[in-house]
Amino acid sequence: MNLSAELDRCVMCGMCSQHCPTYQLTTNENESPRGRIALITAFTAGQVNADDTLQTHLEHCTNCRACEAYCPSGVHFGTIMNEARSLLPNRSAPSTLSPQTIRWLRIYQRSGLQKITRASGLLKLSGLAQKENLLPHIPDTPNWQDYYPASPEINHCGDVALFTGCIANVFDREALNASRRLLNALGYGVHVPPAQGCCGAIALHSGQANEAATLAQQNLDAFAKLDVQAIVHTASGCTARLSEYSQQLPDEHDFVNKIQDISQFLIGIKWPAGFPVAPLHKTVALHTPCSLQNVLHQADAPHHLLQHIPQLKIIPLTQNTRCCGGAGLYMLEQADFARQLRKQTLDALDNISPTEKIQQKIGTLVTSNLGCALHLAAGLRERGQAIVVTHPVVLLARQAGLIK
Numbered sequence: 001m002n003l004s005a006e007l008d009r010c011v012m013c014g015m016c017s018q019h020c021p022t023y024q025l026t027t028n029e030n031e032s033p034r035g036r037i038a039l040i041t042a043f044t045a046g047q048v049n050a051d052d053t054l055q056t057h058l059e060h061c062t063n064c065r066a067c068e069a070y071c072p073s074g075v076h077f078g079t080i081m082n083e084a085r086s087l088l089p090n091r092s093a094p095s096t097l098s099p100q101t102i103r104w105l106r107i108y109q110r111s112g113l114q115k116i117t118r119a120s121g122l123l124k125l126s127g128l129a130q131k132e133n134l135l136p137h138i139p140d141t142p143n144w145q146d147y148y149p150a151s152p153e154i155n156h157c158g159d160v161a162l163f164t165g166c167i168a169n170v171f172d173r174e175a176l177n178a179s180r181r182l183l184n185a186l187g188y189g190v191h192v193p194p195a196q197g198c199c200g201a202i203a204l205h206s207g208q209a210n211e212a213a214t215l216a217q218q219n220l221d222a223f224a225k226l227d228v229q230a231i232v233h234t235a236s237g238c239t240a241r242l243s244e245y246s247q248q249l250p251d252e253h254d255f256v257n258k259i260q261d262i263s264q265f266l267i268g269i270k271w272p273a274g275f276p277v278a279p280l281h282k283t284v285a286l287h288t289p290c291s292l293q294n295v296l297h298q299a300d301a302p303h304h305l306l307q308h309i310p311q312l313k314i315i316p317l318t319q320n321t322r323c324c325g326g327a328g329l330y331m332l333e334q335a336d337f338a339r340q341l342r343k344q345t346l347d348a349l350d351n352i353s354p355t356e357k358i359q360q361k362i363g364t365l366v367t368s369n370l371g372c373a374l375h376l377a378a379g380l381r382e383r384g385q386a387i388v389v390t391h392p393v394v395l396l397a398r399q400a401g402l403i404k
């Protein structure tokens, strides 16, 4: 991308600002898309240094891309921000969860050490309590088979591939497993290529463009030989990144054209007549991740998917066009902003009409992005609210009797 041409596309109208979560929080022009574009323009022209102030304003951006959705000039703000961050000095390597780290975290939880540490007050003293609270239960992660055939009781409709990623492969296991079982039950064989890995979103958003391109190439190679209708995933933040591989690797349209959010795929296929889904006499609140809305443009897909569950009542959160602050590593690295943004989302959940809440007893919040799910669940734990955060495919697969 030609950064200077992309910056020039911005006419400084400010129509994006009122939709920017960090501008809404601070009313500081430097925390708005227009202000950030002005800062980046001045920085690339050598008029300002990459000092702490500049870096802070750029790092406060959640990369939610709400500004793109409302920009009349079609400015690709996400690309500008990724490029600008790659020009900043002292960009540290992005954090990833290695298998060894996962093993240690599992031991930490299952040995009772987590309970002891939490009770001791050590975490508060060391200032790590908020970060530690983000750690969810770590499930077992058995290896995937390379291929899961469609259910023999149903006509074979074709094959798809499941992207499992890195962090999602651990913390979104339930949703991945639910997706695989639903796809098989609906007549699709599912490939799970073992050589796939991290989508590279965290690397790209941290300004590590080369590392992001290497990770992208690894996934392109892993899926290259598969004859599939679609490549589906459960975490919309990663799916959004997969859908934009051709921005860095322009010849990769075949892969990109096959990328779909799991809800998008499931609402786009023909379901077998009489496919059994048990009624659920409950009300769930529905959160829409920014990546699903502003990048994949599939904001309504989870709602449509959940309508396969008879009797289920779905209430979309009123904050659904504003970032909850999950945003990958943002919840850890920009914890103060992330918590303020999360508060707005959780307050919207609290503000669902009291009559409705009493009548319906909302005990479930549904979201389609792992980062948002971890962040919101940690906030609910802090508030002492016994509301479960789950993925739409998990609810659906449960009602179809495919998972417990």
Ligand code: SF4
Pocket: 019, 020, 021, 022, 023, 031, 032, 033, 036, 060, 061, 062, 063, 064, 065, 066, 067, 068, 077
């Ligand atoms: S990507 Fe989101 S947080 Fe960043 S400037 Fe745009 S609207 Fe604001």
Ligand code: SF4
Pocket: 009, 010, 011, 012, 013, 014, 015, 016, 017, 033, 034, 037, 067, 070, 071, 072, 073, 074, 075
């Ligand atoms: S990014 Fe788009 S909406 Fe925002 S100030 Fe520039 S031209 Fe206007």
